[in-house]
Amino acid sequence: INRDDRYTPLLTERKQRIGRNLSISYRQPLKIIRGALQYLYDDKGGTYIDCVNNVSHVGHCHPTVVKAIQQQAATLNTNTRYLHDELISYARALTATLPEPLQVCYFTNSGSEANDLAIRMSRHFTQQKEVIVLDHAYHGTSTVAMELSPYKFDGKGGAGKPAHTHKAVNPDLYRGPHRYDNPQAGAVYAQDIEEIIKKISGEGKGIAAFICETLLGVGGQIPLPPGYLEKVYQYVRTAGGVCIADEVQVGFGRVGDRFWGFELQQVVPDMVVLGKPIGNGHPLAAVVTTQAIADAFNNGMEYFNTFGGNPVSMACGKAVLQVIQEEEMQQHALQTGEHFLQGLRVLMNKHAIIGDVRGHGLFIGAELVRNRVTLEPAVPEIDVVVEKMKDRGFLISTDGPLHNVLKIKPPLVFNKENADAFLWHLDQVLEEVIA
Numbered sequence: 001i002n003r004d005d006r007y008t009p010l011l012t013e014r015k016q017r018i019g020r021n022l023s024i025s026y027r028q029p030l031k032i033i034r035g036a037l038q039y040l041y042d043d044k045g046g047t048y049i050d051c052v053n054n055v056s057h058v059g060h061c062h063p064t065v066v067k068a069i070q071q072q073a074a075t076l077n078t079n080t081r082y083l084h085d086e087l088i089s090y091a092r093a094l095t096a097t098l099p100e101p102l103q104v105c106y107f108t109n110s111g112s113e114a115n116d117l118a119i120r121m122s123r124h125f126t127q128q129k130e131v132i133v134l135d136h137a138y139h140g141t142s143t144v145a146m147e148l149s150p151y152k153f154d155g156k157g158g159a160g161k162p163a164h165t166h167k168a169v170n171p172d173l174y175r176g177p178h179r180y181d182n183p184q185a186g187a188v189y190a191q192d193i194e195e196i197i198k199k200i201s202g203e204g205k206g207i208a209a210f211i212c213e214t215l216l217g218v219g220g221q222i223p224l225p226p227g228y229l230e231k232v233y234q235y236v237r238t239a240g241g242v243c244i245a246d247e248v249q250v251g252f253g254r255v256g257d258r259f260w261g262f263e264l265q266q267v268v269p270d271m272v273v274l275g276k277p278i279g280n281g282h283p284l285a286a287v288v289t290t291q292a293i294a295d296a297f298n299n300g301m302e303y304f305n306t307f308g309g310n311p312v313s314m315a316c317g318k319a320v321l322q323v324i325q326e327e328e329m330q331q332h333a334l335q336t337g338e339h340f341l342q343g344l345r346v347l348m349n350k351h352a353i354i355g356d357v358r359g360h361g362l363f364i365g366a367e368l369v370r371n372r373v374t375l376e377p378a379v380p381e382i383d384v385v386v387e388k389m390k391d392r393g394f395l396i397s398t399d400g401p402l403h404n405v406l407k408i409k410p411p412l413v414f415n416k417e418n419a420d421a422f423l424w425h426l427d428q429v430l431e432e433v434i435a
């Protein structure tokens with residue numbers, strides 16, 4: 001690898017002082033020094049369009065959000081054991097975006113911590129321990145969140161599936177056992193959950209929670225089949241379990257048609273877990289749940305979180321919601337996403353390597369295959385595509401259990417001109433890769 005010599009001291013010291021099981025993107029690492037909306041700038045004067053950042057949701061360094069953080073940081077930042085208007089006004093603004101039963105907020109500092117808390121609460125409420133997850137899912141890096149994440153526990157260095165975690169098949173309409181040609185696939189995939197529940201109760205155990213993303217991210221950028229969650233939630237609730245929607249990647253208007261991913265499935269979860277985009281890069285996450293579950297959790301032990309819900313985080317969260325609404329970003333995600341998906345489908349007709357294009361709004365996946373019949377993953381071709389797109393100024397990434405899905409989830413300010421430029425370059429790059 002011919003790395004830029006100027007980065008050698010930084011790389012050497014990073015190796016010494018930072019835990020080494022942290023990867024670096026790209027063969028030639030990027031040193032990004034500035035961001036503005038959908039653009040990132042490196043130390044060599046290069047400009048990149050960020051096509052894979054659902055954290056900088058309303059755009060890198062969005063001025064409204066930056067100003068809100070600055071003003072509050074210059075006024076007061078302390079914990080939630082004092083009264084503060086921002087805590088309540090943000091909780092009010094956030095719950096206004098959610099269905100009526102979801103009204104009690106718990107603020108944390110990361111998605112992992114929020115998932116951890118959600119599982120703990122589901123166990124208090126149900127007095128049960130078993131949890132059902134989807135295969136290949138990732139729900140975070142805390143000990144409990146890792147136990148929900150086949151992506152980690154089944155992967156390199158993983159400790160294997162814990163006894164209280166149960167894996168259901170990924171409802172993948174492209175590659176799974178039930179595909180696009182089966183209009184009943186949603187209900188059929190849901191039966192797997194029904195079977196798991198039967199098995200758990202056959203062993204004399206009970207289910208605390210079912211948790212899944214409402215579009216599968218690490219699982220491969222996969223929209224859930226129609227009717228899937230409706231059936232699953234019904235089975236889980238009948239068995240006394242709690243339904244948790246992990247909206248960490250997909251929430252806050254990204255999917256376009258709706259504000260939340262679960263709304264695409266016409267269900268109301270018992271808990272939603274929010275992270276990444278909620279603070280536009282500021283470490284803010286949350287669990288929002290029903291009064292009944294919150295009451296069960298209030299069992300005499302205090303739940304206090306030193307940083308969670310602090311006034312700076314709350315001012316930041318409020319500003320993010322304000323920008324989404326004022327700049328009509330959900331509508332923008334819908335229109336830009338449809339345009340982008342349409343363009344990718346045109347490329348799919350031209351390039352056999354694109355086996356599937358899927359997504360909602362600005363949460364998009366394109367699955368690369370060597371053969372459209374055997375679905376052999378186009379690896380390592382996909383890595384070449386990612387590198388070449390970077391050289392042309394577009395940052396994208398890969399996902400999926402076979403590492404063959406192009407992951408596209410830009411800040412919502414990404415526009416049709418950005419999409420057209422991306423598509424033009426991807427067309428060229430695919431020509432080069434296949435040649």
Ligand code: PMP
Pocket residue numbers: 109110111112113115138139140141213217218246248249275276285
């Ligand atoms: N849930 C999902 C679906 C995620 O994608 C992630 C992070 N990639 C997490 C939870 C964990 O969030 P965090 O990294 O903020 O702890």
